[in-house]
Amino acid sequence: MSWDPEALRGTPVNPDAAISVRGLTKRFGDFSAVDGIDVDVPRGQVFGFLGPNGSGKTTTIRMLTGTIAPQAGQALVLGEDVIRHPERAKRRIGYMSQKFALFEDLTVDENLRFYAGVYDLPPERFAAQRRYVLEMADLIGRENELTANLSVGWRQRLALGAATIHDPELLFLDEPTGGVDPVARRQFWDLLYDLASRGVTLFVTTHYMDEATHCNRLAFIYRGRLIAEGSPQQIRRDFISQRILEVSVGDPDAALQWLEQAEGVAEAYLSGASLHAVIGSGAQGRDELAPWLTGRMREAGFADVRAVEVDPTIEDVFVNLVSRQP
Amino acid sequence: MLLLPIMQLMLFAYAISFDVKNVATVIVDQDKTPASRSYVQAYDASDFFAVLGQADDVAAADRLFDRNQARIVVVIPAGFARQLAAGERAEVAVFLDGSEPNTARIGQAYSIALNRVYGSRLTFAWAETQGVDVTGLGQLEPRVRTWYNPEKRSSDFLIPGLLVVIIMIVTVQQTAVTLVRERDQGTQEQMSVSPLRQSELMLGKLLPWTLLAFVDMVVITVVGMTVFGVPLRGDVLVLALGAMAFVFSSLGLGLVISAIAPSVDVANITALLASFLPAFMLSGFAFALDSIPIVLQWISYLFPARYMVTISRGVFLKGAGFAELWPELLALGGYALVVLLIAAALYGRRR
Secondary structure: OOOOOOOOOOOOOOOOOOEEEEEEEEEEOOEEEEEEEEEEEOOOOEEEEEOOOOOOHHHHHHHHOOOOOOOEEEEEEOOEEOOOOOOOOHHHEEEEEOOOOOOOOOEHHHHHHHHHHHOOOOHHHHHHHHHHHHHHOOOOOOOOOEHHHOOHHHHHHHHHHHHOOOOOOEEEEEOOOOOOOHHHHHHHHHHHHHHHHOOOEEEEEEOOHHHHHHOOEEEEEEOOEEEEEEOHHHHHHHHOOOOEEEEEOOOHHHHHHHHHHOOOEEEEEEEOOEEEEEEOHHHOOOOOHHHHHHHHHHHOOOOOOEEEEEOOOHHHHHHHHHHHOO | OOHHHHHHHHHHHHHOOOOOOOEEEEEEEOOOOHHHHHHHHHHHHOOOEEEEEEOOOHHHHHHHHHOOOOOEEEEEOOOHHHHHHOOOOOOOEEEEOOOOHHHHHHHHHHHHHHHHHHHHHHHHHHHHHOOOOHHHHHHHOOOOOOOOOOOOOHHHHHHHHHHHHHHHHHHHHHHHHHHHHHHHOOHHHHHHHOOOOHHHHHHHHHHHHHHHHHHHHHHHHHHHHHOOOOOOOOOHHHHHHHHHHHHHHHHHHHHHHHHHOOOHHHHHHHHHHHHHHHHHHOOOOOOOHHHOOHHHHHHHOOOOHHHHHHHHHHHHHOOOOHHHHHHHHHHHHHHHHHHHHHHHHHHHOOO
16 A cells, blocks of 8 residues: 555655645544644645545534634635634635525625625726626526526526635535535536636535546545545545456345345445455456356346446546545 | 514514503492493593493402403492592402413503593582682592603603614524534534634624624614604613623524534524523513512523613613613623633533
8 A cells, every 4th residue: 555644744844835734633522623734735736535424524624714723723725823813824725615605685696796895896897707607607698587586507607606716726525516416416527627727626515426536736634534545546446456346136225135145256346336345355366256256146036137346436446545545 | 684683573563562442341230320320430440450340249249250251340339429429438349360470460550540530520519619728739639650651651661771772682593593404414524624713613603693682673663663663761872882792692602502512403493592592581581570579580680681671661661871871781791701701611511
């Protein structure tokens, strides 16, 4: 394994990184929401911050945006110490949450004007930004529509526009695609790529593992600790040495039960409509993994089973990593 | 936002009336003489008493009380005319239905007054028959006077108090709810990420409602004076200063509620409890503060309404100014300061 969770520990914070964090810790009573994380986010990247619900993603973002104060650790955002001077980076960062943070009783235009006012944009810059946002969000001609009447996809794009009205260098996105349909999610990621191509650093949290492949770099957080960090390719290469079979079968529930007990299968779980079986170390050396497993499953009564060997997905990596945690 | 206070004013001012009229009255005339009949006529002539009829005895009157058909029973015992004629003290029994304390209290006052007036008239009549110069008996004429509101019009008492109740409801309710809603829709968090300072946010929250409250106040004052004919006798500056401190106090109370309330519903109910009830019950608006239980009197100090009702009535009706109202102004100013500091602390905490 090439990733060393302690590699950054004790090193000085890096002022050239978009975000540089050392030993960042936030406790609520006895509960450690974020437990001493060390990470550097290079500028100009799409950085995915992945983890299940309640793993500390939002708490980390709130510390980095200066909304809450940590108990321990250091945090530089765009070179500014956000713990001691949370206000210094605020004009240069943007933030968008799953809630979209729009005033529902205001129109599209009024929302944009409000946020432009909050960031004190001069009129000519607002005019330019407004045009860009309306175009980007596909809201031209709907400027006077009440925000409450927009469908989720449009609201989401408007929220992105409002969050970037001041042209931030770094944009935090906390579960920005939650509750949005797959097509709108796809479109939204296109918008994020567009922002990234203009040099904006994106710090995105999500629990959709398929979105992880959209990122230049990933960090996995689990129970407040980082358990992996690197590019998607690195992570796939470094963290999974096991081979994986994708199993399609008519009765996935029964098959899952069988696979969990089966010899040579280290782990099995649902992945989309099919099952993923992680092959245990004992059987790893076999050449013909798929026929070997399908044969045994047919004997066990799963007549319609089909299996094919697949490259591990980010989800596979994550399940694998979590299963290794104490 | 402007229509609501006017509607509330009209509704409350017309619906709530402490003027008591046409109280069901039953007479038990055991004397049955011309003198007793003319006495009964005195009741009949009054607006307050509505003489529904006669009952045969006190037991019958008791049944009428039980069935809520009578509130007042006047018993004229046998011998009434004879006692009057002899120049003795004639005694009349007046029974009041105490289950409606307000009516009973006023009924008592009215019947005492009526009897005194009637009695003095009788005395005049008796004196004349005796050839006594009545002008020298000036003390016989009872002087019943109500200060500040000689016509006893309840709108004069009501509107200066209603001003306080309405402003309190509008301000507390609005601030309490808008902030919780902002937390719900995520805009509050968005603001905390923005470069806006805590103080700027608070000011932005307070300013529109302060303005609105002042416009409401002016409207209520104007409507009260024109439509209801309420006098404005005192120092308008004191009223304005008191109003400012009162509005800030109420807004602060709303902010505190919204900082604590977990949801819009809870904020709504809490705001109602903290605004409507104290403004209505514990401010002296509906009930005189020294006649409510001592514990409630203590509680009343915790809400800004009681100070403002005193200021409002003082300025409108009593023609009061700084000299009389400085303790209330000071109390309200202090209240506003403390409650806004608490609100700021609750908002400023970085969790």
